[in-house]
Amino acid sequence: MRQPLTTVARRARAAAVLCCAVVAVAAAGGCDGADGLGKPFAGQQVEVVGSWTTAEQANFERVLHAFSAQTGARVRYTSGGSDLDVLVSARVGNGTPPDVAMIPQPGVIARYAQTGAAKPVTGAAEQAVRAHFSPQWQRFGSVGDQLYGVYFKAANKSVIWYRTDAFAAAGVTPPATLDELETVSRTLVDSGTAAMTVPGADGWPLTDWFENVYLRLAGPEAYDQLAAHRLPWTDPTVVETLRLMGRYWASPRFLLGGPSGALQTTFTRSVADVFGRRPGSAMLYEADFVATEIAKLDLYQVGAGARYFAWPAATAGGGTAVVAGGDAAVAFTDRPVTMALMAYLASAEAAAIMARRGGFLSVNLDLDPAAYPDATTRALAEDLLRAPTLRFDLSDMTPSGFGGGNGASMWRLLQQYLGAPGTDPAVVAARLEAAASLAYGGM
Structure with missing residues (x-):
């Protein structure tokens, strides 16, 4: 049985693995760090594409800047927004693929792997993944028996958010089963508020x-x-x-607005419908990233007036099951500098940079939970690491x-x-x- 590491030991191991990975990848590429500054990829350019914009993009660019500071590589981030796959496909098609793409769908990763566009994660980069991630998350990033994806950011998609004042007014507590969810919903309606907002649009x-x-x-x-x-x-x-x-x-x-109203409700609107100035319903189902949207409204504090409960089980004693999502780093070139970046994205150091700024969950086993800014985020991340039943988002596969x-x-x-x-x-x-x-x- 694997014994838990102390925080100091965990950080020491993580740093050692990262250092060895970068050095090993550089050595494999014939680079001896002859610039005299200990930066094995000085002057080399790397491009990463992803769907992140605004604050998420800025936070991720901090990670890339840290890699640049350590290795000398110049890293450029390009956002494809919601059309990321269109961008990557076009770039692959015209022979100018990015070095790394942050892809959220395993089905898309498999497609690129099967055509040979995506490159396997091998050598020291693969060793970093094996050292820092559970077998389950390694499988999520694999096509067949070959590793292709490094899950840098994860999502917990099995939580329902609720307003504590609405639950208190109705005299209800978070349900544990699907039948109890219906009972709680009916009681909320009887107390004068819609039970759930659904962003069907x-x-x-x-x-x-x-x-x-x-x-x-x-x-x-x-x-x-x-x-x-x-x-x-x-x-x-x-x-x-x-x-x-x-x-x-x-x-x-x-449902707030009934089925027809739900079909006109966007995700952003749904958060305001529950946690805005004129809340219309008591609950909203969506993933951990709802917390970021609640914070933007600046009306309900996450962990106090805004809380979550796990998706109810089918029956009493059904156990905890979590549906996960995530963005995996996938290499489209196999240059040494590309694999060094993949190794860095597999490190606890890289994850900590994003974790400290909120709106981010990692499944890196060696990330110190203290890096997360609050107890709610730590709990959401813990569910992804410890859930007895964990499956990736089915539609994304x-x-x-x-x-x-x-x-x-x-x-x-x-x-x-x-x-x-x-x-x-x-x-x-x-x-x-x-x-x-x-x-x-x-x-």
Whole structure:
């Protein structure tokens, strides 16, 4: 059994692994640091592309600057925003790929790996990943038996946020099961507030709803089979999941604005609907990054007036299950400087730079939890490291046309289901299966 390391020992090991990784990668490339400054990649340029903008971009650029200071490499960050895959595909297609791309969908990583555009993580960079990440997170970054992705940023997608004043006024406490969620929701409505805000206009939150209910109802093995399309979307477990979702969405006054109102609600609007100046509902389901949006409103303090509870289990004693997301660093060139950057992104030092600024979760085993700015963020990160059942976002593991891209079939079909209460879930399941068969057949 692996014994826990003290903070000092953990930091010492992390620093040693990072130092050895950079030196080893440099040596493999024939660089001896002859500039006299101990900076093995002085003057070399590296480009990283990602979807982050504004504050997240600025925080990530701090990480890249730290790498530059240690190695002498000049690192440029380019944001592709919500069109990241379009940018990367175009760059790969015209023969000018970025050195590294921060990709949030394992299905997209697999596509680039299968075409040879993505480069395997090997040598000292791979050793850094093996040293700092659990086998589960290593698998999330692998295609077959080969490592391609280094999960620098993670997301906990199995939490429901709520206003403590609304719960206190209704005399309810966070539910532990799906049945209790319905009971709490009904009591909230009876007390005079809508139970839940659903940002249906964006589509992707609806896929997260499905994944959380499905993982709890069908179990991790069926979840894996469905993600790989080894189980059809017409399976009874899918139909039952859709039935439960549809029953909740269609329940009178559960959703703020009803189904039609939910379809007009964006993610940003949904946070204000719960934690803004005129809150209309008591709860909002979405990931840990909701905390950043709550803080921007500056009305409810995260951890006090704004809290979260874990997605309820299907039945009492069902155990904790977490759906995760994340942005993985993927190499598109195999230059020594590229692999040195990959090794650095796998380090606790790099993770700590982002963690200290908030709005960031890491699954690096050697990151000191004290780097996080508050107890809520530490708890959310701990869930990703310790959950007995952990699975990656299912839609992100599918072909982008089905589940992992803007306007994907799964997004669109779940929006249609939300907007048409009373639709037979078996019909929706058949539509999902038809779309999935087309998408997987085209892989």
